[in-house]
Amino acid sequence: MIACFDIGGSAIKAAAAHAHDDVRPLPKVPTPLSDFDAFAATIGELADQSGADRSQLIAISIAGVVDAETGRITCANIPCIDGRALAADLKEKLGRSVLIANDADCFALSEATVGAGVGHRIVFGVIIGTGVGGGLVINGNIHEGVGGFAGEWGHGPVSATSAGNPPASIPRFACGCGQIGCIDTVGAARGLERLHLHLHQAALSSTEIIEAWENGEATAARTIDCYVDIVSAPLAMTINIVGASIVPVGGGLANCIPLVELLDKAVRRRILYKTDRPLVVPAKLKVEPGLVGAGILGLTEIAK
Incomplete structure (x- = not known):
């Protein structure tokens, strides 16, 4: 089981992903927009609430584009992370490995795995x-x-x-x-x-x-x-x-x-x-496809 997230400019949604078709959401919280330490702390607190082992990675779906070569994210609606090598910076703060993907990519992955694209x-x-x-x-x-x-x-x-x-x-x-x-x-x-x-x-x-x-x-x-x-x-x-x-x-x-x-x-x-x-x-997944996609992304990685 891993902690997964769907992060937008207004809210952070978190869940415990037990399987590709078993993603259990937690209450959402406001997204810290201007303070990266607060942003990272919120991710860490929600990961702990999910019950996921701290040795496991966390997976994030986000309303931004991540350059696979540099790891840097373009995310204008969350200023504190825009331009950061977000996965590396969160790993340094939280001591957890981090996977990050664009929210549309996570939507497509969820549909491909457990939705209309099966x-x-x-x-x-x-x-x-x-x-x-x-x-x-x-x-x-x-x-x-x-x-x-x-x-x-x-x-x-x-x-x-x-x-x-x-x-x-x-x-x-x-x-x-x-x-x-x-x-x-x-x-x-x-x-x-x-x-x-x-x-x-x-x-x-x-x-x-x-x-x-x-x-x-x-x-x-x-x-x-x-x-x-x-x-x-x-x-x-x-x-x-x-x-x-x-x-x-x-x-x-x-x-x-x-x-x-x-x-x-x-x-x-x-x-x-x-x-x-x-x-x-x-699309078949009408509820939290970003969270589901992030969960699938992380679970697939740890199964390798």
Whole structure:
């Protein structure tokens, strides 16, 4: 049994991982943002509460990108760890070995191991929520790529400038990553809102747009038509490149099953491999996939 964590800018979630399908959460606590000593102490206290042996490693899923070569993390929403060689620094503070992976990678690993991707050799886990992201798992192992950015299909200047039927003109929106025209600017929840505002000059939340679409409202249907057209093309290209045979989707927008089904049909029309079987599917793990993925990551390491 090991201690595992899912760490975001607002909260640290911890659990005791007894097996891949037996991860027992502890109460979550606020994330110390500006004090690394407090951050490390909180991790240590929660690890002790889990009951895990201090000789065992701890595994962390985090909302940041870890460079596999340097071990340094990019994590702007937790300033006290941004730029640190976090695993090494935590090991020095806690006297425990530490494994760290991006939260989208842990999501993909959890789906590949105990979720929708069971039985598939190549699993591409997709997030469409606050942001657009993803993780790639090959033969049960996270593929991080150079700099830890493998699977990050949401960034890159590839967003369409014309979408929907009939075609509508779509501007190339500025992205927080510094580029123009990233899929994240349209495919994420705020992006869906941005798209609706552009098309109809009406400010609605993503949940309001989805609800209106499900109720048959025409302007929302037009927004969703354009949204699926824009998002499905780069997702299809990514699937062609990585060769995934299943694409579990998580994040807030993925809670709308009809939207995922529509995206799946559009993607399957655009990929080279033709199949009548659903490819882009709702994630099976609805509760704490990051924690589950971190637990699987750590348990797999100690079993080697």
